[in-house]
Amino acid sequence: MAKIRQGPSALEIVRTRSLASLVGQELEAMILDGRLPAGERLNEQQLALRLGVSRGPVREAVRGLERSGLVVSVRNQGSYVRSISAAEALEIYDLRAALTGFACARLAGAATAAQLRELEALVQRMEAAREADAAPAYYAANLEFHAALLTHGGGPRGLRIYEDLGNELHLFRRRALVEPENMRESNAEHAAILAAIAAGDAEVARAAGEAHIAGGKRRFQATDASQPAARPPVRPAGPRRTGAGRREGAG
Amino acid sequence: MAKIRQGPSALEIVRTRSLASLVGQELEAMILDGRLPAGERLNEQQLALRLGVSRGPVREAVRGLERSGLVVSVRNQGSYVRSISAAEALEIYDLRAALTGFACARLAGAATAAQLRELEALVQRMEAAREADAAPAYYAANLEFHAALLTHGGGPRGLRIYEDLGNELHLFRRRALVEPENMRESNAEHAAILAAIAAGDAEVARAAGEAHIAGGKRRFQATDASQPAARPPVRPAGPRRTGAGRREGAG
DNA sequence: CCCGGGCAAACTGTTGACAGACTGCACTTG
DNA sequence: CAAGTGCAGTCTGTCAACAGTTTGCCCGGG
The missing domain is CATH 1.10.10.10 (Winged helix-like DNA-binding domain superfamily/Winged helix DNA-binding domain)
Incomplete structure (x- = not known):
């Protein structure tokens, strides 16, 4: 809750x-x-x-x-x-992958027991949400998991940048990112990240973190291709104003 | 010029x-x-x-x-x-290292001939500046080199984040970052980055990029230790206002 | 001598108002 | 009928003024 x-x-x-x-x-x-x-x-x-x-x-x-x-x-x-293009969205995924990989690598070997417990608890929460098919709960826990990763591994600045990028991503298109199958795959990747961090292997942790975001990017592309959805929205470089000029009928 | x-x-x-x-x-x-x-x-x-x-x-x-x-x-x-602590400055270096490594890795194998020429020219400009002991020129070319790296490898967002971090770093202390010995070492690392990119080896390029920023961090720590410089500046959480209250004599 | 209340000043937070720019429609003209 | 011009409306950019708060100094009391 x-x-x-x-x-x-x-x-x-x-x-x-x-x-x-x-x-x-x-x-x-x-x-x-x-x-x-x-x-x-x-x-x-x-x-x-x-x-x-x-x-x-x-x-x-x-x-x-x-x-x-x-x-x-x-x-x-x-x-x-602001509205961003699909290409920009993919670029954002790449940057988030780099940041997440960085945080994971840094966390491996430096994570405290409490931090590991926190991450472990979040993975379990997501697992429970997945089994209950509770997408919103999964989504919330997922956000917390990544925030914890970035906070502990990337510091406040890393978190801030990561979240800003996530916000930008929201500009692309309104869409539920989580589907049942995705939840399973996604949480397996979470577990892999956690395992690598717990094992203290920085390189494996980095690879796992990057792979997870890359997976998100892949899932994003898949859903994107199936739903062209919103048309290329109003160009921000010169959209027409909505209600100018005469409003009441001429006569 | x-x-x-x-x-x-x-x-x-x-x-x-x-x-x-x-x-x-x-x-x-x-x-x-x-x-x-x-x-x-x-x-x-x-x-x-x-x-x-x-x-x-x-x-x-x-x-x-x-x-x-x-x-x-x-x-x-x-x-x-804003004023940032030494610990924060080091954290910023780590983030910049991650970003630079990301850009270098991405550039390796994807760099165009023109981009390689551009980077090569910048390295040569820095070499010339170093030989002439022209620190400002070196500094300028160095900025351009890193900006080019991030632009071509990290996109506009990567560049933006990198520059914002660099700006924050400027808040730490006013200080000339470049010294003769540093220029030599620094530009050698630039050359290594360029070579790895040209060779198309992403992992080596990433390592070279990260190592370069880590080197900058090391040099930063070295000069920092030698010059405690400005005292821990006014706390931003409640500095006293300068000129309030009565200004003209009482009578 | 040290401490607390009171007063005055400066500054920020917010609002309202004015001028300029842009937009779109209607009208005139070839 | 198509293209150019004029006009009205709305909105943004900017400024000046008002109210509330914080801060520092002064003074009286212990």
Whole structure:
């Protein structure tokens, strides 16, 4: 189950986070879960109204998202949710493979007992989810597993980069990545990674980590080929504005 | 000589870039070349006045820099140029090693003749700079070499991540990284990388790339130990404001 | 002499308003 | 009928102003 993230109190949030950062968080969530699909235009006024704030914080938030690659902006024209090509998606997979391999290699031999237990528990959680055919649970545990790998093996920066790349990947297409067969294959690879780390063999661990992401890339390509899905979305280099000009009938 | 980057005309710049992006570029340059040292507080009003703009664009720019890791912000207190610890610097080296190794491996066997020529020319430029004991020239060519490596082998994203990490590294301490002896050693490693790529051996290329950055890390540690330099700079978690309270004499 | 309350200043966070740019439709013209 | 021009509307870019908070100094008390 997803833990209810109690976190800081509402008052604490208001005291420590600025509106802009909260708006940024909300926009990021909206982009990642598809409420703002790739290619969508971000209307500042509308967003500000919808979120109950002024345009200033919205602009600041969008600027942050632009830097993180989720949004592209064109002067005097607006900001758009970035859309990436299939080729870019594959490139992202390659980078994630390199990062994961790096983290695994570094973890092999350096992992603490607690870290190994954590990873082991996650693999078991995924195994249980797979047997129960619970894709969302598997998905969540999978995220945690990779986050743990990167945190312990790649440090906060490695994790950050990995997650940013994952976010970009979400821009490609809205799609459930996990299917029953994939879960089995995927978790077997997880187990292989864990085994290599536990054994302390850096090179094997690296290869296992890279192979796992490469497997994800392969599965991605397979599902992608079967579902051409969304058409090459609105080009961010000059999309037409939606509602300009006269709106009411001429007469 | 550094080419004069003619680039787009002034009018073109004004038409395509917003003030916020220009301010961001300027702030980034100021941070990277040390005009805004690590730990320094960013006074919005002062910066706005100095750059001849209003506070809005400055705030947007700072928000972007925050996302890219050069700046940290605390609500109601201000933004500070980030300062990183020695441990973090070493971590960054490790990540750069992984990325460089990845790019080299990918380039081996996939490099075009033109790309090989480009890398070869850069190695020769560095060799010439080394013989002339021209550290700045070497430094520039070195940057180009690594940028070419990452561009051709890691794609735009790989390059971007690599450069962001390099920028973060600049936050650690202002220091000339290149010394005569280092240049010799460093360029020998460049040649080894190039040879492995040209030979098409991915694993050797990866090892050479990783070893080169590891060498940089070693050289970094060596110079670091000899020059403790700047004291552990102002903590970004609560530095005192400079000029508050009464300014003019009491009576 | 040390410590806590109070006051004043500066700065950030946020908002509202204004000017410029771009878009799209309707109309005129060859 | 096709192409060019004018016009209105919306939206972004930028600025100036207001409110809240934090910070530092001053002063009175123990």
